[in-house]
Amino acid sequence: MAHMGRVLILGGTAWLGRLLAEKLIDDGDDVTCLARGTAGPPPAGTTFVRADRDNPDAYAAVRDTAWDEVVELSWDPDHVAGALGALADRAAHWTLVSSVSVYASDAEPDAGETAALHEATDPADYASAKVTAEHASGAALGGRLLVVRAGLISGPGDGSDRFGYWVSRLALAGHGDVLAPVVADRFVQAIDVRDLAGWMIRAGRSGVTGVVNAVGESTPFGTLLTSAREVGGHTGALVEASPEWLAEQGVAYWAGPRSLPLWLPEDLSGFSRRSNAAFRAAGGTLRSLRHTLVDTLDDETARGLERGRRSGLDRREELELLAKL
Ligand SMILES: NC(=O)c1ccc[n+]([C@@H]2O[C@H](COP(=O)([O-])OP(=O)(O)OC[C@H]3O[C@@H](n4cnc5c(N)ncnc54)[C@H](OP(=O)(O)O)[C@@H]3O)[C@@H](O)[C@H]2O)c1
Structure with missing residues (x-):
């Protein structure tokens, strides 16, 4: 090339x-x-x-x-x-x-x-x-x-600690319970940082111009949780809490401390559901969600599953919330 x-x-x-x-x-x-x-x-x-x-x-x-x-x-x-x-x-x-x-x-x-x-x-x-x-x-x-x-960028090295929360928490919990929001009708759309960077370089080389949504495949939130459970080897229960209860407990959504990352309480039918047709047409490729999750878990493990995170609940607050629920 x-x-x-x-x-x-x-x-x-x-x-x-x-x-x-x-x-x-x-x-x-x-x-x-x-x-x-x-x-x-x-x-x-x-x-x-x-x-x-x-x-x-x-x-x-x-x-x-x-x-x-x-x-x-x-x-x-x-x-x-x-x-x-x-x-x-x-x-x-x-x-x-x-x-x-x-x-x-x-x-x-x-x-x-x-x-x-x-x-x-x-x-x-x-x-x-x-x-x-x-x-x-x-x-x-x-x-x-x-x-x-x-769109939301995923994969190893994410300093925002959002995407890695689910697979790392499920791995950390093992046989234990994990707190999750009600995710029916919610979607996640993440592009692996390596797919994004690789395509940007190819696009720069071939002189692609214009505007392109560089977004991953839109995936039901439940599918993300199921795949993350498999990759993380989680055998405990996913315990669902309602948006109202989470709000009462001061649990935030999307990102940040004491949050359940990537999730939104509101049902926005186009959120995390943008077209990536132009990205595909311009030569963009996307690895599987499982591939990203496996590599993200390796990275999370190396950084420490119990480290202080920029996004998510720490395990102690999560266990307190589960006991209350
Ligand atoms: N993360 C996501 O999910 C997401 C989603 C959509 C779009 N994006 C976009 O994706 C890109 C992510 O880029 P990234 O991860 O490489 O970087 P980034 O976290 O956005 O950092 C930007 C870069 O700018 C430099 N910088 C900041 N202030 C500066 C200053 N005053 N003078 C000189 N340099 C300065 C920083 O280096 P120093 O601090 O060393 O100067 C850093 O290298 C951004 O454009 C972001 O908006 C991210």
Whole structure:
């Protein structure tokens, strides 16, 4: 496969950006990462430009290079605008990592890329800021831009601790009970970080432009739990609690401490049910849910099944809740 050539990653020290850098280096590309280095060390083999993008001169060291590919990971409108101002005319192709959070509605199952977006009114709000980033990037780059609207990202290395909660908790509980929400009619749609990074690199190489939802297969929540039980070797019971009871106990949904991750109490018929037809048509591939769960459990085990998590219940709070239920 042809090399991408000279690639600039605006980021690269965290999760997706790091994996992109590592894969590109493995393929023999010439990769520069620009970041502060606070999220992690520079990926091995890359040229690292340590810079704070709050500083207007952040791009001075990379402005004089002709880039075959620039990958923008930020959602901060000032960072995005600064990079475009300094580098848009230096890039043959530009990939902006956006998010399905830009969509105004979660009502329609199978909605595609033409669905209406949020207003770009609040720079402090993630969804609104990503819309601003898309608009600014489109205006500066026109037909050289690929907008990747990523859905929930899964797989090894996830610092948000969301997707890994279920398989790791079921493995930790073993023969014991696990607290679950009522999941009828709820869906999960996760893309493995390795499928996302692999496709972004292929798309950059072949010059894919436009807007693409990079989302996994929409999967009933119950299927995720069943697969996670199999992979985690759980033989205890899944004890279901109603949304009302969970709310009374101060259990949050979707993410964060004292939460049941990935679940929403509200029934939004289009949530986690976006179309990935454009992703497939542009060469995107998706590994099986089981494959992602197996590798996620390995990663969770290495990081410690009883570690403090950014998302989920700790086992002690879960057992207290189960006793109360
Ligand atoms: N996780 C999900 O499920 C999900 C879903 C949809 C979309 N996304 C999108 O997917 C992407 C994930 O990317 P990621 O995991 O590589 O990174 P990330 O966690 O979004 O971090 C962004 C990068 O920006 C750098 N950065 C932050 N502030 C900076 C500053 N002031 N100056 C210079 N660099 C700065 C960070 O490095 P330093 O701290 O080292 O500077 C880091 O490398 C993001 O675009 C995210 O919005 C994620």
